[in-house]
Amino acid sequence: MTAISSQSRTWTRTVPIIEIFGPVIQGEGAMIGRQTHFVRTGGCDYRCSWCDTPYAVLPEDVRQHSVRMSPDEIVRRVQSLNPLTPWVTLSGGNPALHQLAPLVIALQGAGYCVAVETQGSIYRPWLETCDLVTVSPKPPSSGMNPDIDMLSRFVTLPNANLKVVVFDDADFAFARAMHLRYPGTPFYVQVGNDIGSDTAETLLKKLDWLANRTLADPAMCAAIVLPQLHVLLYGNRRGV
């Protein structure tokens, strides 16, 4: 009985949710252009200098702005937004801080495909059940020092892809090293944007720079170069 109760507690356990919104168009990465809902969990083990969702990271913000929700409540909320949108993207903060197996199963049971975005600092077995896992190790400009060995667990996931945001030459060198280390994993480089100061013109100029930098480097010949359209279009908002 104790075992069953413990199991039951796990499956109704609540998660701190910062926001649930959608449907929107995914503005970046492997899902670029696809319609998805977003479920943003609170809390993060990183403090990136250019983080675009500090309200989902800083403990005081998370305490103030998050609501604890069960998997069923989250599914019902997503369905109330639009039951037809095929994807739900779990983002953060770092969603891998949490035990999300029950949520992934509940969402898939309701017919959704589940994508997740994480920096690759914490591995969870529930990632194996997701339909797409975007792992974005943070480059030097973030001020973080990622554990590169940890990524070897992520890249064995069948639906994993690596995505590195690039602001400058040092970030590009970091991206290159990642790609060389894990050549079998689909690899995206993406323009880093200065939210607030960038215009459409400057963003496109940066994309041009990153494209030419990538094209000129034989080691990067299989890398996929993308902008962050959600920043281009909608300021600090992940999607439309």
Added chain:
Amino acid sequence: MTAISSQSRTWTRTVPIIEIFGPVIQGEGAMIGRQTHFVRTGGCDYRCSWCDTPYAVLPEDVRQHSVRMSPDEIVRRVQSLNPLTPWVTLSGGNPALHQLAPLVIALQGAGYCVAVETQGSIYRPWLETCDLVTVSPKPPSSGMNPDIDMLSRFVTLPNANLKVVVFDDADFAFARAMHLRYPGTPFYVQVGNDIGSDTAETLLKKLDWLANRTLADPAMCAAIVLPQLHVLLYGNRRGV
């Protein structure tokens, strides 16, 4: 002997080539962000009002600017540009005007993946051997009247996707009808750009319009919404 000679003639047959360039970043569709070479064949059975490559369409231009090349010559030219770039994209004009089986096999034999872009007006068995087939039926704003039934052959191809460029409401209705007719095929809607008059700002505004139009239509919930980055970034040039 006659049969062998005839076969031999087929396999060394030349194709009118307008341009071979690369590597560039694919600016649109299912391959967005990927590095590819382009091989542009001359000649087209369509005369779209907003065609962005008239020099590959109009007979006088094709006669003046194309060079007849054999599959081997094309492969050697692509390899001289960059042997490491993984993809070669066959575009036009309409590449399906030509017998490109020998070229596809030669490119794949040299280690390249082959993508093709065609409007879906002419079916060729060699399309079945390509790694990706992008079929872009032309909407009302093009002034063309596509044979929709013909598309049923294309969508059975294992690596086919449909892509419709949208300039206005009538184009959107056309895209919607395509998607409803062939719901099992990955479906892209893409902003139509006015080359010469559009700026980065106006292009992004159009993308915003198309995104919101698509999000608001339940029948379009699985459609993928993308810009044409090559137009945004590089004027009338397919890629970087």
